[in-house]
Amino acid sequence: MSTETGPAIDAEPRSHRIAPGPKGLPFLGNLPQFGKNPLAFFERLRSHGDMVGWRFGPNSCVYIADPDCIGELLTETERSFDQPALGIAFRTVMGNGVVVARGTDWRRKRSLVQPSVRPKQVRSYAATMASSAVELADTWSDGERVDVKREMAALTQRIAVRTIFGVDTAADAEAMGRAMDVAQREIGKEFAGVGALLPDWVPTPGRARIKRAAAVIDAEVGRVVARHRDSGDERPDLLSRLLAAVDETGAHLTDREIRDETVTLYIGGHETTSSTLVWAWYLLSRNPRVRTVLAGELDRVLGDREPEFDDYARLTYTQSVIKETLRLYPTIWLVTGVAKEGARIGGVPMPEGTRVWTSQWVTQRDARWFPEPEEFRPERWDPETGDDIAEYAWFPFGGGPRVCLGTRFAMVEAVLILAVLARRFELDVDPGVIGPVPSLTLQPDRDVLATVRAR
Ligand code: HEM
Known part of the structure; x- marks a missing residue:
């Protein structure tokens, strides 16, 4: 290469x-x-x-x-090039986080957020990624029918809530998850359509929905941030790293900035990774030869144990499956x-x-x-x-100064999830060609239903 x-x-x-x-x-x-x-x-x-x-x-x-x-x-x-200003849906949800920010403001934000997603930190999130996938695998059984989009979205959402916010109660995850889903859908419609051309003051039902979702997100994230600040504990989540981060003047991020960055990481990282996994299952199901080679690598490297961070480097074919999926179905x-x-x-x-x-x-x-x-x-x-x-x-991760901040996070997450699930199961996606719909991410044009086969 x-x-x-x-x-x-x-x-x-x-x-x-x-x-x-x-x-x-x-x-x-x-x-x-x-x-x-x-x-x-x-x-x-x-x-x-x-x-x-x-x-x-x-x-x-x-x-x-x-x-x-x-x-x-x-x-x-x-x-030589500016990124175009993002539409009102993006701004309402992500505030002025690193995706929305421009110029010197963007540079400051990027340097504050980057350390929390460095390879060394991603290593500390890997155990949560793998154990969340194991929890899902433990619920699957031979012959069961699954909605692959729903399963992958719920899994990456759980991982995002756990690694970013460090919370794990169903109540926290559920209210936030629902509001984020609405927000993501509306951002997607604006991104792939002509909605962004409407002036900000034009009221639309989509804009009303996104405002309501943003209010829920503000309240939920506010609650979690306050709890983190009060506890004062050193925790291994992204939020704690952002709370500790200081810029070159020694200033911390404000509560508003913390809210914007955590929501940006959540929106930037969850659907992109779950869609990649859905496309990977689809492609594996249509390509039995590749599925066999993948299973061979998982058996050879893992035997009968679950993967951990150090296996990432050894799972070279699994990495190639994700890269090739991102080539054919680039979620961005x-x-x-x-x-x-x-x-x-x-x-x-x-x-x-x-x-x-x-x-x-x-x-x-x-x-x-x-x-x-x-x-x-x-x-x-x-x-x-x-x-x-x-x-x-x-x-698929862009390039240059604005290259995806979560490249390493996403690759490790997708590889570990695929390794956990494909070591134990194959998914036979129902027959038929599934096409792409360009929304915020490249989505399958229908439900992706599959039968679980134990290996
Ligand atoms: C397969 C999964 C992913 C894909 C394909 C992907 C793709 C991309 C692309 C193409 C960009 C650049 C957009 C542009 O140039 O306008 C980007 C930016 C970004 N991504 Fe990702 N991403 C993924 C996962 C993640 C994850 C897991 C996170 C967070 C943990 C994340 C956080 C970000 C952030 C914060 C930016 C903005 C960087 C900046 O503007 O400086 N992404 N991503």
């Missing part, structure tokens, strides 16, 4: 120009096509070239599909930036204000970067015998 050295395929620098995209409507531009099916629309843009002009309402946009250009967009974020499917003065991509000037878009969905399924792109083949990730994969042809 040539992720360190850059593209191995087609190593000549590619020259670029902005090709015209599909025709749009007056004023609306290509908005209706985007709104109807963003993934299909991005695929269509790609068929026009690697750098394509289009219009999102009145805004001039450029779509890029080439890994070198994607790398430039990601690594130049903050310097869209990255955008707004050009600042003087911005360029692939040598092409991007006028100030141009919105540049790219999609993991399109580039990660491009045959130029991934031979037989539709095939679920974890072997392509083998460090010794795998494919040469161009840098930024795979970017």
Whole structure:
């Protein structure tokens, strides 16, 4: 794999120009096509070239599909590109946390949050990840029918509540979980639709729902934070690490900032990981060969014991299954930036204000970067015998200064959960093709129902 050295395929620098995209409507531009099916629309843009002009309402946009250009967009974020302001649904729920914050405020927040998700800290969350998965495995039995989306969402939600807030009572988890679910749904609708274009003052039923959900979240998180402060105990949860964090002036995060960061980590981390696992079960069910190889690794590395943090590094094929799942079904499917003065991509000037878009969905399924792109083949990730994969042809966690803060957390969590469950069970997902629906994350377009088979 040539992720360190850059593209191995087609190593000549590619020259670029902005090709015209599909025709749009007056004023609306290509908005209706985007709104109807963003993934299909991005695929269509790609068929026009690697750098394509289009219009999102009145805004001039450029779509890029080439890994070198994607790398430039990601690594130049903050310097040459701003992230576009997020819609009211995001802001109502995540406040001014690290996802919403921009410029110097973002830099301060990121440096305060980062230490709580460092690899060393993730090691301390791993036991909770594995034991929560074991609790679920203990409830499954041979022949049982399960709703995979619901099971995975409940599991990652339990892990998020335990590792972030350090609480474990059903009452805490339930009220917070329900409000977070509503919030996530509304953010998803706004993110994938045109809701963000409405001015903030326009009342909509979705906006009313999100306000009510945010009020519940405020109250619940407020209660947990107060309990943590009062107890004064050193605890191994993310919240305690955030309460202890100080910026370069020695200042702690305020209660409001603590609320915003914990909710941001929860929203950023829970559905992304649970959707990845749902897609992994779907792909494993459709690819018996891969399922057999995975089971072989789990038997070899774990035998009849449960996994722990140190097994993560040994479970290389399990890691590849998750990477390959994230290639085919990237739960975050869209990255955008707004050009600042003087911005360029692939040598092409991007006028100030141009919105540049790219999609993991399109580039990660491009045959130029991934031979037989539709095939679920974890072997392509083998460090010794795998494919040469161009840098930024795979970017499910983004890249550059705004790269996902939870990359390590998510990989360890997904690998340990899969290891616990797939060591004991196979899931036979009901027949039929399941398609993706782009919401805040890439969701299956129907319930994913499966029969549990004990191994
Ligand atoms: C499979 C799971 C995950 C995927 C695919 C994923 C993907 C991403 C992507 C693509 C971004 C960058 C978005 C952009 O450039 O606009 C991002 C940012 C972020 N992610 Fe994740 N993520 C995952 C799990 C997590 C987890 C578990 C956490 C927390 C524990 C987390 C916390 C964050 C935060 C805080 C940011 C914002 C970073 C910043 O703006 O500085 N993510 N994630």
